[in-house]
Structure formats: structure tokens, C-alpha cells
Amino acid sequence: MKPQNLHAHEDRLLDFIYGELPPQEARAVESHVEGCDRCSELLAGIRGVRTTMAQLPMEPAPEAGLDSLLAYAQQAARNAAAGPAPKSTWWRRWLMPAMGVAAVTVFGVISVQVNRALDLKEEVAAQSVTKSAEEQPVAPPEPAAPPPSAPREDAPQAERAQAPAVPQAATPPPPAPAAKLDRSLLKKAPRAKPSTVGSKGSRSNWSNAGTGADFGDSGKKAKSYESDRRDAMTQAGPFSKPKPILVGSAPEEEPSQAAMPEPAGADELVADDSDEMFGGRTAMAMREQRAPSPAGAPPPPPPTASAAPMPSVSTSMPSANRPAPATRDESKAEKRRTASADLLRQADAARSAGDRVREVQLLRQALAAGATGKERLGLLNRLCEAEFAIGRRQAAFEACSLVLEEDPRSSAAQVARSRLRREGMEASGSKAGSGSRGPVKAAPADKMEAPAQAQ
Amino acid sequence: MLAFKAGDARAFETLVRRHRAPVFNFILRFTGHRARAEDVLQETWLKVVRSAREYEAKAKFTTWLFTIARNLCVDSARKESYRQASSLEAPTGNGAGGDEGRPLGEGLPDSGASPERGAYNARLRPLIERALASLPEEQREVFVLREYSGIAFKEIAEVTGVSENTVKSRMRYALDGLRRRLAEMGVDGDLAEDGRTVTG
Numbered sequence: 001m002k003p004q005n006l007h008a009h010e011d012r013l014l015d016f017i018y019g020e021l022p023p024q025e026a027r028a029v030e031s032h033v034e035g036c037d038r039c040s041e042l043l044a045g046i047r048g049v050r051t052t053m054a055q056l057p058m059e060p061a062p063e064a065g066l067d068s069l070l071a072y073a074q075q076a077a078r079n080a081a082a083g084p085a086p087k088s089t090w091w092r093r094w095l096m097p098a099m100g101v102a103a104v105t106v107f108g109v110i111s112v113q114v115n116r117a118l119d120l121k122e123e124v125a126a127q128s129v130t131k132s133a134e135e136q137p138v139a140p141p142e143p144a145a146p147p148p149s150a151p152r153e154d155a156p157q158a159e160r161a162q163a164p165a166v167p168q169a170a171t172p173p174p175p176a177p178a179a180k181l182d183r184s185l186l187k188k189a190p191r192a193k194p195s196t197v198g199s200k201g202s203r204s205n206w207s208n209a210g211t212g213a214d215f216g217d218s219g220k221k222a223k224s225y226e227s228d229r230r231d232a233m234t235q236a237g238p239f240s241k242p243k244p245i246l247v248g249s250a251p252e253e254e255p256s257q258a259a260m261p262e263p264a265g266a267d268e269l270v271a272d273d274s275d276e277m278f279g280g281r282t283a284m285a286m287r288e289q290r291a292p293s294p295a296g297a298p299p300p301p302p303p304t305a306s307a308a309p310m311p312s313v314s315t316s317m318p319s320a321n322r323p324a325p326a327t328r329d330e331s332k333a334e335k336r337r338t339a340s341a342d343l344l345r346q347a348d349a350a351r352s353a354g355d356r357v358r359e360v361q362l363l364r365q366a367l368a369a370g371a372t373g374k375e376r377l378g379l380l381n382r383l384c385e386a387e388f389a390i391g392r393r394q395a396a397f398e399a400c401s402l403v404l405e406e407d408p409r410s411s412a413a414q415v416a417r418s419r420l421r422r423e424g425m426e427a428s429g430s431k432a433g434s435g436s437r438g439p440v441k442a443a444p445a446d447k448m449e450a451p452a453q454a455q
Numbered sequence: 456m457l458a459f460k461a462g463d464a465r466a467f468e469t470l471v472r473r474h475r476a477p478v479f480n481f482i483l484r485f486t487g488h489r490a491r492a493e494d495v496l497q498e499t500w501l502k503v504v505r506s507a508r509e510y511e512a513k514a515k516f517t518t519w520l521f522t523i524a525r526n527l528c529v530d531s532a533r534k535e536s537y538r539q540a541s542s543l544e545a546p547t548g549n550g551a552g553g554d555e556g557r558p559l560g561e562g563l564p565d566s567g568a569s570p571e572r573g574a575y576n577a578r579l580r581p582l583i584e585r586a587l588a589s590l591p592e593e594q595r596e597v598f599v600l601r602e603y604s605g606i607a608f609k610e611i612a613e614v615t616g617v618s619e620n621t622v623k624s625r626m627r628y629a630l631d632g633l634r635r636r637l638a639e640m641g642v643d644g645d646l647a648e649d650g651r652t653v654t655g
Binding site: 010011045046048049052054055056060064069070073076077078 | 462468478479483501504627637
């Protein structure tokens with residue numbers, strides 16, 4: 001028998017022994033085995049092994065883990081009955097990581113943008129503090145003798161007082177008039193805004209003045225200020241609560257002035273509204289210059305009628321465009337708008353004619369005429385651009401900075417920010433001459449006027 | 456299994472009650488280690504639950520079940536070999552140390568007395584386990600599946616992933632090896648209890 005046949009035969013014997021052959025074949029194999037000694041021997045050997053190995057008893061399965069297994073199966077059965085789980089397709093497998101990466105990227109971009117904005121503000125604040133620290137020796141003593149533990153309190157006040165002279169220092173005007181103006185303003189500055197000092201001291205932390213924290217607050221309160229300013233323009237009565245004042249922030253000082261007692265009548269209050277404009281602030285400075293103020297005078301008394309704002313008159317504004325005192329806020333606002341629009345048209349004409357210097361003057365007059373809100377921001381942006389165009393970078397920087405301070409979230413602020421960036425003045429300001437740059441928040445009208453006068 | 460796949464938890468319990476012991480004995484005799492066998496048994500049923508969605512009634516449930524168990528046994532054996540744990544050749548039972556070289560027939564009373572027969576079987580069992588453990592893995596799995604689990608050669612071929620002829624060839628080698636090993640141990644099939652087999 002060939003080996004292959006032998007193996008096939010043994011395989012049949014295996015099938016026979018394990019009962020896997022059909023009955024007919026099983027009977028055939030059985031009859032063959034009976035007559036074949038070799039197959040009989042082979043079959044006996046297999047049976048002997050099987051008999052011996054059968055002595056190994058069946059082990060009972062352990063019960064350990066059976067309950068947990070059944071519980072797990074029950075839960076799986078419930079899930080199966082509830083319906084098949086959604087099959088994770090390839091795009092689902094990739095979508096989640098992609099979304100995660102996108103979210104992280106967006107967060108990163110936003111963080112960078114916010115950090116840039118904060119850096120710009122901190123830079124402006126640092127410049128304000130530096131400037132005030134430089135000018136502190138010439139600043140008059142504070143009326144309310146600040147404690148030595150809060151030296152920064154002096155800085156912003158002196159900053160406000162010195163503000164009108166800053167642009168003159170930045171530009172090449174004759175030094176003597178600038179110094180004269182400085183001194184006169186220094187004497188009158190404490191008296192000019194007594195209520196702002198008081199309200200500021202009561203509402204804001206002076207130790208944070210000039211720091212990022214304080215500027216952060218200004219950003220948060222920008223909107224509330226807007227509503228307050230509207231109230232100041234529309235309400236005749238005094239404010240019941242003082243408003244927080246920022247370092248040299250012209251708009252922030254307005255509500256405080258409005259909070260003062262108002263014995264001068266509605267006209268004065270209406271006129272006071274214009275103080276938030278450049279012209280208004282210029283008029284305030286001039287008013288203070290005209291007012292009798294003996295040198296070394298004691299700190300001004302609490303807000304009185306004499307300390308109340310006077311009707312603002314812009315020195316650089318033509319007399320025909322001066323806003324006449326009105327009894328109604330609406331009529332005054334309308335006049336402002338008319339004057340501002342007229343000046344803006346003239347500025348457009350000057351720009352078309354290529355006379356950027358004239359355009360700057362007209363823009364400043366339009367600002368002084370009392371532009372508010374977006375119109376004011378737009379004028380400031382245009383002013384910034386025009387100043388850059390005629391090479392007065394310091395004045396341009398101040399105009400753009402005012403936009404950033406007054407409404408840092410507006411589109412106008414974005415434009416101003418990008419313009420500053422383009423001009424390389426976004427980070428440190430050293431290119432613009434940080435040493436000569438004054439606190440941009442202080443008395444913007446005066447500062448805006450200075451370069452124009454320098455011409 | 457189809458009922459469990461459809462969400463019937465009781466069907467699974469029925470399957471477990473029916474197949475748990477045969478599967479455990481297969482795993483125990485494949486691995487030769489009780490603790491490992493219990494772990495592999497639990498893993499096997501967990502895998503049955505997890506894989507219920509993929510189950511298709513193309514083959515018998517037992518074939519599918521023993522395939523899972525066999526694969527897990529192979530994995531476990533590989534892990535164990537990496538750990539260089541005790542060899543499958545080592546004695547797995549107790550009391551086999553001094554009786555290894557002595558024929559089981561010596562000193563035993565004649566067949567008939569039940570206590571003596573019980574004592575004989577108690578001494579025989581470790582020898583049988585050692586003989587089984589001495590087989591190569593591929594022969595042992597075929598023998599265990601056919602002899603103790605009652606799986607037909609054709610199904611064993613499916614479980615192990617080889618042809619039926621290969622399975623029968625391995626079975627022949629396994630039977631031949633066991634016969635020689637048992638003879639070396641002095642175990643005679645005729646001395647076994649009543650000459651009966653497990654499945655035959």
C-alpha cells in the first residue's frame with residue numbers, strides 16, 4: 001500500500017473511530033478491519049490511547065466572573081436592542097481632530113490680536129507715565145496733597161495740566177510761547193477740573209493709573225461712557241453719581257463736570273457738552289488763561305458756578321462757525337452737525353486741491369465744532385492720515401491714539417491701529433520720538449491745535 | 456447567538472450555561488494552567504459579547520466560539536513564553552513527583568475495589584496531563600478539540616485554519632505520541648477504568 005493510500009486509510013479509521021462516517025461506510029470499514037490484522041492493531045492502539053486519556057475528568061467551569069459577564073452581556077443586549085451605534089466614517093474620524101485644530105488656531109489668532117491691542121494701550125500708558133514723570137518737577141502742588149505712597153496720582157494730574165504744551169514740545173514752534181502757555185496752564189489746571197480729581201479719587205484706583213489695568217478699565221467702561229455722554233447732552237439736571245475718570249481722558253471728564261452743581265443755567269450746561277470736543281477743550285484752556293488766577297493760589301474750592309464749564313469757543317474755529325449757545329440740545333446738536341459738515345466739505349475740497357495743511361486745519365475745526373460719535377472718530381482718522389501725509393508724525397500719532405482710546409473696538413480704531421502699524425508706531429513708539437510724545441489722552445483739543453499753530 | 460445579537464440577554468445566558476464547561480476544559484487542556492485558563496475563559500466570553508455584531512450564522516456557533524477561545528489560547532501561550540514562565544513540560548498536578556518512574560500497575564490491588572480504583576485514577580490523572588502537555592501545540596489542540604470537546608475534524612479545520620487532512624494528520628501524530636508517552640510512563644490503556652473513552 002502506498003503511503004498516500006495508507007494515510008487515507010488511517011484517516012478513514014479515524015473517522016470510523018470518532019463516528020464521523022456515514023453508517024454504510026462505517027459498516028464497510030468495520031468489516032474490513034475484522035479481516036485485516038494491521039488495521040485491527042492500529043484500531044486497538046487508538047482505542048487504548050483514547051481509553052486512557054478519557055480518564056482525564058471534565059473540569060467544572062469556574063463561577064467567578066460569571067455574574068459580571070452576564071451583566072455586561074445584558075448591557076450589550078440593551079445597546080443592541082436600542083439600535084446599532086453610528087458607524088464612524090472616515091470623515092468623522094478626521095473631522096474631530098480637524099475641528100480641534102481649527103478651534104485652537106482661531107483661539108491663537110484672537111489671542112495674538114488682543115495682545116497686540118493691549119500692547120498698544122500699554123505703550124500709550126507707559127508714555128503717559130513717562131511724560132508726566134518728566135514734567136513732574138514743574139507741576140504745581142496738588143490741591144488735595146496726595147499721599148506719598150501714591151506718587152502716580154500726581155502724574156496724571158500733572159499730565160492733564162501739562163497736556164497743552166506737549167505738542168509744542170514735539171514740534172518746532174518758538175519755545176517761549178510754549179513755555180508761557182505751560183506755566184499759565186499749570187497754574188490753572190488744578191482749578192480747572194477740581195471735581196474730576198475728586199471723583200477720580202473716589203472711583204478709580206490711582207495706583208493703577210497709567211498701567212494696563214487702568215486702561216483695561218477704560219476699555220470696559222467705554223460703552224457706559226458713551227451712554228453717559230449722551231445723557232449729559234440731553235439731560236438738564238446734574239448727574240447723581242460721579243463717573244470714573246481715566247488718565248487724561250477728555251471724554252471721561254465730561255460726566256464729572258456735568259455732575260457738578262449747575263447754577264449757571266442750562267446754557268452753560270449745553271455749552272459744556274462741547275468740552276468733549278477739541279475746540280471745547282481749547283476753549284477751556286483759554287478760559288482758564290483769561291480767568292484771574294493768582295500764582296500760588298490755594299486749591300480751588302469744590303465745584304461752584306465759577307468752576308462750571310463755560311460755553312466753549314474754539315480759538316481756531318472761524319467765528320461764523322462757532323456754535324451759538326442754544327436752549328435746546330437738539331438745536332445745538334443740529335448746529336454742530338451743520339458746522340462740522342460744512343468744515344468737512346471744505347476739508348474735502350482742500351484735499352482735492354492738494355492742500356493737506358489746510359485740510360488738517362479744517363479737520364481740527366470740524367472736530368472743535370463738536371463732531372461726536374462715529375463722525376468724530378472718522379474725523380480723527382482723517383486727521384491722523386493728513387498729519388502723516390504732511391509729515392507731522394507726532395500729531396498723527398496723537399490723533400490715532402485718541403481714536404483707539406475713545407472706542408478701541410470700533411472699526412475706526414482698527415483703521416487707526418493699522419495706520420499706526422503701517423507707520424511703524426505700533427510697538428514702542430520710539431520711532432515717533434517717545435521722549436517728546438505727550439500723554440495723548442490729556443487735553444486732546446489743545447494738542448491737536450498745537451501743530452496747526454506751529455505752522 | 457442570533458437572538459442575543461438581536462438584544463436577547465437571556466439567549467446569551469443560555470449559551471454560557473451550555474458551552475462554558477466544554478470551552479473551559481478545552482482552554483484548560485490547551486494551556487495546562489488553571490489560573491490562565493480562567494482568565495482566557497473570561498476573555499473568550501467577553502469577546503463573544505463584543506463581537507456579537509459581527510457574528511454571522513455561516514458556521515456553527517461552537518466553531519466560532521472555539522475559534523475565539525483557541526486564538527486567545529495561542530495569544531496567552533505566546534505571552535507566557537515571553538514571560539518565560541513555567542514550562543508546559545513541568546508537572547501540573549500534585550503527587551506525581553515520586554510516581555513518575557513507577558508503573559501505575561505496581562502495588563495496586565486488582566480491579567474491582569472502588570476506593571483503590573479511585574486512588575489509581577488520582578495517580579493516573581497527572582500522568583495523563585503530562586502526556587497531553589508533552590504534545591506539540593498544534594497536535595494538542597487538535598486532540599483536545601476532537602477528544603474532549605467533540606468537535607468534528609472538519610470544524611477543527613475551520614477553528615485552526617488548516618485543511619481537514621492536516622487536522623487528521625496532526626491527530627494521528629497526536630495519538631501516536633500519546634501512546635508512546637503513556638507507554639513510557641507505564642500507563643496501559645487496558646488498566647484504565649472500564650476501557651471507556653470520552654466521546655467514542
